[in-house]
Amino acid sequence: MTDPGTAIALFAGGGGVGALYLGLLWASVRQLARGGRLWVYLFLAALRGGLVLGALWWALSLGVSALGIGIGLAGLLVTRAGVLRATDTRHRRNA
Numbered sequence: 001m002t003d004p005g006t007a008i009a010l011f012a013g014g015g016g017v018g019a020l021y022l023g024l025l026w027a028s029v030r031q032l033a034r035g036g037r038l039w040v041y042l043f044l045a046a047l048r049g050g051l052v053l054g055a056l057w058w059a060l061s062l063g064v065s066a067l068g069i070g071i072g073l074a075g076l077l078v079t080r081a082g083v084l085r086a087t088d089t090r091h092r093r094n095a
Helices: 004-033 037-062 067-093
Strands: none
Touching: 004 037, 004 067, 037 067
């Protein structure tokens, strides 16, 4: 069983990975929409993939259980939901 302090740290870590992932996604889509080079977009896509795989590898190397990885994933999903809600609200306000 995971103690509350560890669960909070895992949740926050997942949220941090989610924020970095979404920041890289935003940068790559924005760069591509401005007529940027495809290789830069693909490089940023590889960075996003490396971020997720690196975080998973790090968690496994630290001995984090499947429950702990699930808690981290929950943090990532909450971050994603918050960003989607914020961008939807901003889009509706500007429409």
